[in-house]
């Protein structure tokens with residue numbers, strides 16, 4: 228990561244047939260922290276953070292119809308729920324793309340024409356098993372007892388004219404690109420999974436269009452008016468249309484993506500389909516970061532179980548910054564784990580009220596009492612801790628490193644007992660040095676926390692660098708009852 232001069236970060240575009248939940252929030256928070264970190268390293272203007280919504284498809288049209296509104300009205304509503312949720316969570320995205328944006332649709336048409344010109348697209352008959360719920364053809368090997376395992380329904384046999392993308396032509400090249408590191412996939416286990424997928428040769432050419440009878444809410448295929456563009460090219464190309472591919476200055480500056488964040492269930496599309504499309508267009512390949520699957524309080528999140536959590540509910544209770552902390556501190560990036568929402572308040576009181584908040588109170592109170600609020604902030608350490616961890620996507624570990632410093636501060640106070648030193652004038656120098664060290668470490672904590680808790684960090688920096696340091700009237704983190 229030497230000589231890094233730009234950083235382009237994306238989340239997947241979220242499908243509007245779903246409401247924003249903690250799963251979407253997790254991916255978006257990862258991207259947000261990384262974006263904030265790189266802005267502090269290479270400047271705001273050199274970081275581009277994109278998120279948005281995927282708004283086409285038969286399921287969207289169906290949902291709109293059920294509500295008696297047009298698909299456009301429906302997607303306007305749900306897309307706004309996503310963008311509002313991210314505002315509420317203080318997400319710092321530079322742009323929010325919608326696949327119904329005119330600019331995006333026009334760019335997709337141009338991309339399709341280019342792919343056709345290059346011979347990557349051909350017309351054919353598709354015979355297959357189609358699950359209406361999944362909105363896609365599924366293979367025999369995916370069936371359980373002859374049924375789609377996600378929908379517990381028998382798929383229909385379907386033949387229709389489609390236009391196809393010649394995925395087969397690109398598979399050997401993709402394999403090579405993964406092996407050489409030209410296409411970066413992190414973590415390593417996911418990279419091996421993709422290589423395994425290619426070796427198994429179960430990756431047929433994929434449809435890029437569907438008949439209008441099957442999908443009537445989408446972009447028109449430019450050269451065949453019986454067809455609508457099917458999901459993959461429309462959705463995946465958002466990552467370049469947002470940058471005004473092919474001639475936009477953002478595209479020239481920011482592509483390839485330095486971090487496409489995604490969940491495991493869309494790995495195949497990002498690690499196989501997407502590089503193939505990019506190769507066909509002669510565009511360099513991005514880096515993929517695949518995060519782990521998590522359960523909530525030991526259960527899989529599902530509408531049936533009723534344990535789907537809206538990020539707005541967490542923000543109402545904890546505020547945006549603490550919500551981010553509570554989610555990211557639960558488990559390491561890339562691993563599969565459990566988020567203990569039940570214990571969020573307990574964790575908040577332990578780490579933020581009793582840990583950081585208590586240290587802030589103790590240190591500022593003692594500076595106010597024993598040093599008349601005078602501390603030399605010019606001497607503060609301006610380093611941050613946890614930066615290497617963030618660069619390596621070890622977000623939880625970065626937080627643990629910061630918290631070690633907080634624990635060290637609280638332990639040092641318990642050990643040195645400044646209130647006893649203060650009793651004797653002879654200890655004045657020692658007391659001064661101790662409080663200076665504690666304040667400086669706290670300043671490091673504040674700087675290091677900026678990507679995670681920007682406004683709390685700023686608040687703390689303001690307190691510590693004031694002309695006269697005094698204990699804050701309101702605690703930084705008020706205690707919550709469990």
Ligand SMILES: [Zn+2]
Pocket residue numbers: 358359360361362375376377378379
């Ligand atoms: Zn299904």
